[in-house]
Amino acid sequence: MHCEIGIDLVEVERVRTLCERWGKRFEDRIFTPRELKYCNRKRSRIQSLAARFAAKEAVFKSLGTGWNFGMHWKEIEVLNDRHGKPDVHLHGTVLAYAMSRNFVQAQVSLSHTQNYAIAFVQMYFAEETGG
Numbered sequence: 001m002h003c004e005i006g007i008d009l010v011e012v013e014r015v016r017t018l019c020e021r022w023g024k025r026f027e028d029r030i031f032t033p034r035e036l037k038y039c040n041r042k043r044s045r046i047q048s049l050a051a052r053f054a055a056k057e058a059v060f061k062s063l064g065t066g067w068n069f070g071m072h073w074k075e076i077e078v079l080n081d082r083h084g085k086p087d088v089h090l091h092g093t094v095l096a097y098a099m100s101r102n103f104v105q106a107q108v109s110l111s112h113t114q115n116y117a118i119a120f121v122q123m124y125f126a127e128e129t130g131g
Contacts, residue, residue, distance in 0.1 A: 001104060006062030006121045008054040012114065015050040030056070030073045038080060050117035051110040052078045058121040059088060059106065069097055078108060086110050088121065102126040 018026045027036060030053060039048040056076045065071060075094040080086050088106040090098055104124040111118050 001124055001126055004062045004064070004123045004125065006058035006060070006119075006123070008057035008061065008119050010050045010054040010057070010117045012047050012050045012112065012117055015053055015117075016046045019046065019049070032074050032077045034079055035077060044112070047112040047114070047117055051112045051119060054117050055086070055088065055108050055110060055119035055121060058108070058119045059090075059094070059123070062106075062121050062123040063094070063098060063101075065097065069093060071097065078110070098123070098125075102128060 027049070031039070031049065035049075035052055039045050039052070042048045055078045056073055059076045060071070071093045075090065075092040077089040077091065078086055079089060086108050088108045090103070090106070095103075102125045104126050106124070107122045109120045
């Protein structure tokens with residue numbers, strides 16, 4: 001198995017400005033309904049959105065694709081398990097691309113302050129077998 005990493009740092013103010021300027025249009029383009037439901041319950045709503053934005057960027061970086069191949073923001077979903085641990089769920093074109101590379105699992109770590117949000121992603125892939 002091998003691992004690819006991605007990291008991204010986002011200024012919280014940038015996400016706040018996008019939310020204020022574009023509102024629901026921006027949020028619905030980037031985040032899934034489940035992500036929005038989770039973040040909307042938080043006192044630090046914008047910081048939580050910024051951390052998920054950073055995680056999506058970090059996944060694209062770990063895949064080495066950017067937004068190529070018809071990939072979309074909402075095909076990467078960052079949800080929290082029942083213990084609060086964030087978890088990455090891939091869908092659609094992003095999942096298909098990852099599976100074509102023998103995707104096994106992803107791990108994510110999120111953190112934020114009032115000014116910055118950061119995400120670190122590890123994507124694990126099975127080694128290809130020759131033959």
